[in-house]
Amino acid sequence: MGERQLKFLEDWAADWSNLTWMKVVLSQTIFANVATLPKSEHHDRIVPRLRILPEGEYPPDDRPVSDMDSNGWPQTGRNKALKAMRKAFALHIAGDQHLGSTIQYGVDDWYDAGFAFCVPAISNIWPRRWFPEEPGKNREPGPPKYTGDFIDGFGNKITVHAVSNPVFTGKKPSNLYDRATGYGIVRFNKTTRDITIECWPRFTDPADPGAGQYTGWPVKINQMENYNRKTVAYLPEIVVEGMVNPVIRVIEEATNEMVYTLRIKGNTFRPKVFSEATYTIKISDPDNDKEKVFKGVQSIPKESEEKFEVTF
Template identity: 60%
Template structure:
């Protein structure tokens, strides 16, 4: 277990490895391979994620419901992105659309910093370096998308509000 890089150079954390053991049960091709399955549960309201790791034929009445030791693993979606903000963009207040998707793009290299569906209609994007950003928000795949370019970052104590209203007509 630990922190590694996959074959594409992406960072990943391995929480568990199940090694084969000799069980003495037949057929050995089935029982001696550390077989099992995983379940990922998403709570869309709280953004909590639970990852379960079950052996084949779990004993459901054992401690920890029969999952492998150390499981389940729980975390929040926003914990999965643990970078500390250096500056912020203005607070965006959106009318006429519930829970829009925001995408923040670093204009110095045209890279997507992150994309996030917010809860509600107000969001103050955090950024990880001073600079100019493009902010896209709305409902992807529809005509309800808005793009603001050349949005300058600012220190956390500075505040600016940008309001936008999507038309209620289809």
């Protein structure tokens, strides 16, 4: 992640013109390595020759690997990119891993950055898999042991929600049916700001009433979960009159760093912040060149009922 690329991401995260209400980052591949190999193997070239397992069978000694085919490394650049992306509450959509997955990134801690969807390949010659020997931590009751909190092969924090591991089906040709081929659909709800991530087998028609997705999908999240860093304090609740769905930017004054920018839903919003400090709040309609700036806004505890009324 070079400085020019990072500046582009920062500028993009701040730009909510043209009535933008949701942000998505598209890239070739994801910023983590969701792949395992048996402990006896040390190179990805073994992948096409690994036995594809029947449903319910789990390899005994797979471990997370560090494959440069992903964008999980270098970690410093990866983390800078994720910190910029979460300022826009952005979902990340990518491919190129030959394995469908939905994960949540962690930078300093699990869950503190956005979600990512790696779509499966429509035709797959490299059937990677994710079967870590140790089960994921903090799993919900019921999901497979390969879900939950993990450290990937590069040392990155990730929370795995779903993976379309290859499964032996007995159908012919095996290379087409057993390698977890498929496609993804992502649905954005403008009213609720909910995001539904779907992962479908290649030969499945989503319009069929009985159609089933890969195990673990759909994954449903809200836009706000793409910046799920631990909240330390809040700013007063903002109540805007004369403008609907304004864009709100929060800047920490001590560092002059943008904390985040978001087009809110409606006319009220209570900003969360991640340190007890003094902030600048910018409230705007960028498409009509309307903006009001309020400096010296002090963070307050959650239980405070202080409001901040703004009229345009």
